[in-house]
Structures are given as C-alpha cells and as structure tokens.
Amino acid sequence: MIRTDDKYQDIRDAIRDLCSEFPAEYFRKVDEERGYPSEFVKALTDAGWLAALIPEEFGGSGLSLTEASVIMEEINRNGGNSGACHGQMYNMGTLLRHGSEEQKRLYLPKIASGELRLQSMAVTEPTTGTDTTKLKTTAVKKDGRYVVNGQKVWISRVMNSDLMILLARTTPLEEVQRKADGMSIFIVDIKEAMANGMSVRPIPNMVNHETNELFFDNLEIPEENLIGEEGKGFRYILDGLNAERTLIAAECIGDGYWFIDKVTAYVKEREVFGRPIGQNQGVQFPIAKAFINIEAASLMRYEAARLFDEHKACGAQANMAKLLAADASWEAANACLQFHGGFGFANEYDVERKFRETRLYQVAPISTNLIYSFIAEHVLGLPRSF
Numbered sequence: 001m002i003r004t005d006d007k008y009q010d011i012r013d014a015i016r017d018l019c020s021e022f023p024a025e026y027f028r029k030v031d032e033e034r035g036y037p038s039e040f041v042k043a044l045t046d047a048g049w050l051a052a053l054i055p056e057e058f059g060g061s062g063l064s065l066t067e068a069s070v071i072m073e074e075i076n077r078n079g080g081n082s083g084a085c086h087g088q089m090y091n092m093g094t095l096l097r098h099g100s101e102e103q104k105r106l107y108l109p110k111i112a113s114g115e116l117r118l119q120s121m122a123v124t125e126p127t128t129g130t131d132t133t134k135l136k137t138t139a140v141k142k143d144g145r146y147v148v149n150g151q152k153v154w155i156s157r158v159m160n161s162d163l164m165i166l167l168a169r170t171t172p173l174e175e176v177q178r179k180a181d182g183m184s185i186f187i188v189d190i191k192e193a194m195a196n197g198m199s200v201r202p203i204p205n206m207v208n209h210e211t212n213e214l215f216f217d218n219l220e221i222p223e224e225n226l227i228g229e230e231g232k233g234f235r236y237i238l239d240g241l242n243a244e245r246t247l248i249a250a251e252c253i254g255d256g257y258w259f260i261d262k263v264t265a266y267v268k269e270r271e272v273f274g275r276p277i278g279q280n281q282g283v284q285f286p287i288a289k290a291f292i293n294i295e296a297a298s299l300m301r302y303e304a305a306r307l308f309d310e311h312k313a314c315g316a317q318a319n320m321a322k323l324l325a326a327d328a329s330w331e332a333a334n335a336c337l338q339f340h341g342g343f344g345f346a347n348e349y350d351v352e353r354k355f356r357e358t359r360l361y362q363v364a365p366i367s368t369n370l371i372y373s374f375i376a377e378h379v380l381g382l383p384r385s386f
Contacts, residue, residue: 008066012070014047015049015070015071015078016078018044018049019075022039024079027040027079027350027353028348028353031353035208036160036210037081037085041085045085045114046114048112049071050088050089051089051112051113051114052067052068052089053065053068053092054111058096058105059109064309065305066306068090068247069302070250075251076254076255077258078254081357083251083360084210086251087157087161088118088119090240090244090247091121091240093239093240093243094185094237095108097240098236098239099187103224107187116162116163117157117161118162118163118165119160120157120163120164120190122152122155122188123167123237124153124154130370132167132234132237134179135150135167136150136169137149137150137151137167137169137216138170139166139168139186146168146170146222146225147218148216148218148220149216150168150216151213151214152213152216154203154212155212156211156212157210159210160210162190164187165187166185166187166221167185167234168186168233169183169184170183170230170231176231180234180235181234183231183234184231184232185236186225186227187225187227188225193219196220197216197218197219197220198215198216199214200213207359207360241318241365241366243318245318245321246308246321248326249300249324252325252361253298253328255358256293256294256325256328256332259329259354259358263332263336263339266339266340267283267287267339277339286339287332287335289331291332294328294329294332296324297325300320300321301325303317303321316374316378319366319371319375320371320375322361323368325361326358326368329358329361330359333351336355337351
C-alpha cells in the first residue's frame with residue numbers, strides 16, 4: 001500500500017505490537033458489555049504514547065503533532081478506538097499553553113505518568129450546542145473561590161478521568177464588549193466536584209462512548225484552579241481545536257485503512273457464481289475510490305500537522321483534514337459493510353462495531369456543515385451565514 005511517511009515506521013511498528021496484545025475479541029467484549037477499555041488505555045499510558053505532546057521537562061515524550069497523529073491513526077487502524085483515550089493526549093494543551101508554571105509543575109508530570117487522567121473537557125451545553133458564546137453555565141467569584149451553576153452535555157470520559165477542563169461564563173454576556181469575552185477556563189477535580197455540587201448522568205449511546213450530562217449546583221472551585229486570565233477562556237479553547245481536529249482526522253484515516261484492509265481481504269476470498277467477488281468492477285471501484293480519498297485526506301492531515309508544528313496558522317487545514325478524513329472513513333465503512341453482505345452485521349466480524357464508531361465523526365467534534373461555513377467565511381471570504 002502507498003506510504004508517504006516511512007520515517008514514522010518505528011512508531012507504527014510499536015503501536016502495532018502493543019495493539020496485538022488486544023485482539024478484536026477484547027474490543028468486542030468491551031463493546032458488548034458497554035464497558036471501558038481500561039487495560040488497553042493503561043498499556044498505552046504505561047508505554048508513554050498518551051504523553052506524546054507533553055514536553056520532556058514535564059515527563060512526556062515531547063513529540064510533534066505529526067507524530068501524535070500517527071499514534072492515533074495506528075490505534076484505529078489496528079482495531080482499537082482512540083475515542084476512549086484521545087482526550088488524555090490533547091486536553092492538557094490548554095493547561096500547557098495557558099497554565100501557570102505552578103499549575104504545569106503540579107499537574108503535567110502526573111498526567112504524563114498516568115497518575116492523573118485529564119480526559120474530559122466540559123464546554124457543550126444542551127441549549128447552546130456549538131453556539132459556545134451563549135453558554136449559560138456561570139462561575140461567580142466569591143471569597144477566593146468560584147461558585148459554578150449550570151449544565152453541560154455530551155461530556156466524555158468523566159467517569160474515567162480524575163481532572164476536567166471546564167468553560168464557564170465569569171462575566172454576563174450583556175456586560176462584555178465582544179461576545180467571546182467573559183468566559184473562563186478552570187481545572188476541576190472530578191471526584192471532589194461530585195461530592196460537592198456536581199452530578200453526572202450517563203447518556204447511553206450507539207457507539208459505547210462514555211459520555212454524560214453534568215449538573216452544577218453551587219459547585220465551589222478554588223481560585224487557583226483558574227487557568228490563565230479570567231475572561232479569556234474562549235480563545236484558550238479555540239487555541240486547542242486545531243490539534244484536536246487534526247488528531248481526529250488521523251483517527252478517521254486509521255479507521256478508513258482498517259475498513260480497506262478488512263474488505264479487500266474478504267472480497268479476494270468470498271466466491272459467488274464461481275468467482276471471487278473482488279474480481280467484479282462493481283466491487284473494486286467503490287473500494288478503490290474510498291482508498292484514494294483516504295490517501296488524499298492523509299496528506300491534508302500531514303499538512304495541518306506540519307503547520308501546527310511550525311506554529312503557523314492552520315485552522316483551514318485542520319478543518320479540511322477533519323472533513324475529508326471523516327468522509328473518507330465513512331465511505332470506506334459503507335463499502336466494507338456492503339460487500340460483507342449479511343456478515344457485515346455480525347458482531348464477530350467487527351465491521352458493525354467499527355462502522356458505528358466512525359459514523360460519530362460526521363457529527364463530532366464539529367459537524368460537516370460548520371466546517372463548510374468556516375471555509376466559506378474565512379477562506380473564501382463569503383458573508384457570515386450565522
């Protein structure tokens with residue numbers, strides 16, 4: 001298969017070796033039990049892969065976003081689901097870029113070692129969705145603490161994390177000059193919060209993705225848990241989205257290659273009317289088209305990661321990489337399911353599980369239509385549509 005990235009083969013080989021210890025049966029069982037792949041995440045953590053983006057001075061590997069994207073890609077290509085753990089890789093970015101030296105020294109080494117898991121970020125709310133500047137969760141400063149009230153939804157991995165990044169409004173919307181102002185970022189001790197004003201309601205879903213609705217009732221957060229300056233939280237969040245979207249693109253690319261590998265092997269062996277079905281152009285062409293689109297998406301992923309690593313503007317490339325990769329993986333998933341016929345729906349073939357997992361990325365972490373709007377406005381110069 002075509003490869004433009006042989007210089008990362010050592011990373012690919014290492015991830016492949018680790019994943020070989022967790023065969024399809026392992027992930028199938030986790031899925032059936034609606035569980036969490038704790039052993040798999042621990043193995044990735046112990047090997048240092050989830051600390052890839054943490055600088056060496058804080059106990060991490062100090063790798064580039066490009067290398068981190070290869071890690072995420074290979075996890076998914078080898079049958080895993082990075083959605084269970086990718087937050088540990090990039091959520092710490094807000095802390096790394098905007099936290100105080102004391103905060104970084106306190107948290108980052110423990111995050112790198114796995115002693116603390118920072119896998120959750122609480123931004124989205126039921127009534128505002130992606131209209132983040134309208135969020136209603138408030139944090140009011142009082143006697144050296146912030147008192148939080150409000151609600152969040154679709155907050156992932158809360159029950160498998162120790163820490164959470166929380167975005168709340170510290171200045172009312174009507175009192176700020178720009179709607180993006182007046183929001184602040186906090187780091188939250190989840191266990192302590194659950195005992196003192198935060199309640200968690202799990203949301204069962206089709207992907208077995210641990211996600212929740214959160215309710216805050218006078219939750220008190222110490223003043224020292226504020227990250228950066230009060231009122232600048234929204235721009236801090238935006239600062240990390242390019243890394244997130246580039247890594248999600250890599251996961252979709254990994255999924256896409258998994259589907260291509262799976263379906264090409266199957267159609268070579270499956271015989272109908274005395275010939276392998278892979279001999280038919282009606283089967284070949286959709287698979288070839290999906291593969292071409294995965295390869296193209298991979299190149300855009302590398303371009304986004306390159307620009308990020310060089311500290312250059314990469315918003316357009318990160319968004320385009322995510323869109324192209326999500327579409328390509330979904331195209332490959334459909335071909336894989338279609339040409340497996342009835343067996344594609346059987347749990348033992350794993351196609352239906354991966355099919356459900358990759359479908360998520362048409363919606364999250366940003367929907368396709370919002371990417372179109374971003375490109376139309378910020379790249380093509382068209383009028384803002386919302």
